[in-house]
Amino acid sequence: MDTEGQSHAVGVRESVRTGISSSGDDGPRITVVFAGALGDTVLLRPLMDRLRSLYPACHITLVTTNSIGQLFASLGWADAAADINMHDHHRWFGADHADASVPWARCDWLISGVSNGHDCWAMAAQRHTTAGRISYFDPRPEGGTSDHIVLQWFRQLDVAVGFNPVEPVPGSRSKWKPVGSTVLIHPGSGGQAKCWPLDNFKRLARGLIAKNLHPRFILGPVECERMTTTAISELRQEFDTIKTYDLPHLVEELSSALVFCGNDSGVAHLAAALGVPTLAIFICSNPKWWRPIGPMVRRLVRPQVLAQAAAVMMH
Numbered sequence: 212m213d214t215e216g217q218s219h220a221v222g223v224r225e226s227v228r229t230g231i232s233s234s235g236d237d238g239p240r241i242t243v244v245f246a247g248a249l250g251d252t253v254l255l256r257p258l259m260d261r262l263r264s265l266y267p268a269c270h271i272t273l274v275t276t277n278s279i280g281q282l283f284a285s286l287g288w289a290d291a292a293a294d295i296n297m298h299d300h301h302r303w304f305g306a307d308h309a310d311a312s313v314p315w316a317r318c319d320w321l322i323s324g325v326s327n328g329h330d331c332w333a334m335a336a337q338r339h340t341t342a343g344r345i346s347y348f349d350p351r352p353e354g355g356t357s358d359h360i361v362l363q364w365f366r367q368l369d370v371a372v373g374f375n376p377v378e379p380v381p382g383s384r385s386k387w388k389p390v391g392s393t394v395l396i397h398p399g400s401g402g403q404a405k406c407w408p409l410d411n412f413k414r415l416a417r418g419l420i421a422k423n424l425h426p427r428f429i430l431g432p433v434e435c436e437r438m439t440t441t442a443i444s445e446l447r448q449e450f451d452t453i454k455t456y457d458l459p460h461l462v463e464e465l466s467s468a469l470v471f472c473g474n475d476s477g478v479a480h481l482a483a484a485l486g487v488p489t490l491a492i493f494i495c496s497n498p499k500w501w502r503p504i505g506p507m508v509r510r511l512v513r514p515q516v517l518a519q520a521a522a523v524m525m526h
Contacts, residue, residue, distance in 0.1 A: 240319045244322065244325050259273075261365070261372070274294075286485075316336070320345075322347075323348075387466055392469055394469055396426055405493075462485065465487050488507040
């Protein structure tokens with residue numbers, strides 16, 4: 212889901228049937244359904260942190276793509292994960308959902324980022340969930356506001372803010388454990404238009420070497436597919452370059468880096484959320500909506516990105 216350049220007039224709906232309830236000493240079971248890419252999904256973390264502060268004993272299940280869901284569960288950002296493509300969930304998007312039950316719908320509060328509350332999915336939710344409250348939010352930014360997308364989601368879901376959700380949660384644990392002087396550079400993004408030219412990243416890396424720092428380029432599936440074999444070969448000849456195809460390996464690399472530098476991408480959002488000092492470069496997307504959230508984040512916006520990046524990285 213590439214929603215970064217879009218704006219949308221929000222028309223969301225909430226269905227309160229019996230309200231949120233829980234039994235005994237257990238908190239409410241909350242299920243969040245979301246089909247976004249890595250970066251958008253990482254931005255759900257402030258919402259989950261807030262839900263935990265409101266309902267300390269709650270149990271949060273994230274329903275999303277399998278790899279991202281497992282990432283959230285392994286980092287403790289969600290209590291459990293379910294694959295959005297498993298069971299009969301796909302039938303919720305059509306009229307044939309009469310017997311399309313799914314295990315994660317057995318909850319007290321169902322939060323959906325895949326429905327507007329007036330479609331087939333919403334009808335299926337009414338039929339199959341045990342939730343006393345069903346809430347919907349639009350993952351796309353609203354037109355006419357400069358509020359961060361996370362603030363927009365809080366507003367749509369009518370969740371009391373309590374703290375600034377686009378700032379690090381006080382007391383939240385960082386996964387950042389730097390080893391050595393490695394500066395991790397990710398030159399890609401899901402959208403080609405959001406990518407700073409590779410030659411600029413190379414120039415920045417050469418400057419880092421001159422300062423006795425160790426730049427390491429990290430390439431994921433998108434970069435390996437988009438870049439030519441020659442371009443990858445030339446990059447590997449001059450710089451330490453690794454390929455990663457799974458999120459656990461990516462988390463390991465990010466967490467041990469001294470600094471992360473990259474385009475507005477899912478990797479940048481993940482780095483910031485892990486607590487890694489992050490320099491995010493915005494070429495065309497709106498940083499007011501999409502800036503990464505973390506304790507040490509700097510964002511650079513055109514023009515003169517190279518000069519700004521060099522100044523920050525050499526500091």
